[in-house]
Amino acid sequence: MPTAISTLVGFGYPLCTDPNCLQLRHNRVRVRRGRNAHEYLVNNQFHPVPAAHFHFESNRILLSLHVQSALLWWLPELQTGPPAADDPHLMLSNDPRLPPASHQGSGPWGDDFHPIKILNPNSLTEAAIFLYCRDAARKHCLTALWVRMMRRLGDVDGVSPTKHLSRPDFQVAWDCLNQRGPGIFIYREIQLLRNRLARAGELGPLINVNTWQPPDNWA
Numbered sequence: 563m564p565t566a567i568s569t570l571v572g573f574g575y576p577l578c579t580d581p582n583c584l585q586l587r588h589n590r591v592r593v594r595r596g597r598n599a600h601e602y603l604v605n606n607q608f609h610p611v612p613a614a615h616f617h618f619e620s621n622r623i624l625l626s627l628h629v630q631s632a633l634l635w636w637l638p639e640l641q642t643g644p645p646a647a648d649d650p651h652l653m654l655s656n657d658p659r660l661p662p663a664s665h666q667g668s669g670p671w672g673d674d675f676h677p678i679k680i681l682n683p684n685s686l687t688e689a690a691i692f693l694y695c696r697d698a699a700r701k702h703c704l705t706a707l708w709v710r711m712m713r714r715l716g717d718v719d720g721v722s723p724t725k726h727l728s729r730p731d732f733q734v735a736w737d738c739l740n741q742r743g744p745g746i747f748i749y750r751e752i753q754l755l756r757n758r759l760a761r762a763g764e765l766g767p768l769i770n771v772n773t774w775q776p777p778d779n780w781a
Contacts, residue, residue, distance in 0.1 A: 566627055567614050575616045575625070585615050585624065588703055608707040635766040636692060637685075644679065650728070651685040654678070661723040687715050687724040691732055695756035696765040701777050716740050731755055 571577050584590045591607045610633060612626035630640055637651055645652035653659065656670050656677040663669030671677060681689060694708035715724055717740040727733045737743055738751035756765075756776075763771040 563613050563627060563629055570616060570625075575618075578615050578617055583615075585609075585626070586611055608704055610704060610707075631767065633693065634689060636764065649682075651681060652679055653682045655680050657682075683715070683723040684727055687712070687736065688727055688729065688732055690715060691735060691752065691755070692759075692765070694752065695759050696769060698753075699756050699760045699765055699769055699774065699777065712739060717742070731758070 567577060578585065588611055589608055609626075610628065612628050613632075614627045616625040617623070618625065630637070634640070640652075644654060654677040655675070656672070658670055659682075660670045661683065680686075690708050690711045694705060694712060697704040697708060716722055722740065724736070727736055732755065735751040735755045738746065739748050741748060759765050760769050760774050760776075761771065763769075
């Protein structure tokens, strides 16, 4: 992380050092009296606090840097450079295997944008499930962010960029969330998955497997 920060600063990017910056809060909406509840339910309200961040163009653009252990702890250590063609988790943003553009995404990037390394659709979906399970296990407000992400990745009119996940237990939870089976509570399987992952120590360093207990009445 220090190398990444110093490299960006060396190229003239402005590192934010404001201790009161809203990007240092998981909930970026300031609570004010007299405002309606719906005003707090904005798409970018919740976000994982980055290890460092940069503002561009009068704060219209935000670049956040995260350590892998905070968001993608279950993946092999990420390396610099483009991913291999057969990488099971990563691809480039201009990869033609990406689903076409729709109201839910941009599709493969065109020649106007430099390609970046991203999670492929299946690994992105598994990441959202992992993060949902971790933050629901600790009753954290970030759960709302992962719910929105899973909805975006889910079935729309029976179509989804993610049909088959690499882990069977994740597949069962994903099918349930997308109501691909008989009518049941859609969070039932992901709650059971959350409990199994927490007890097995698979939810990263923020969940203490020795003391964790299932939360009450928490999706």
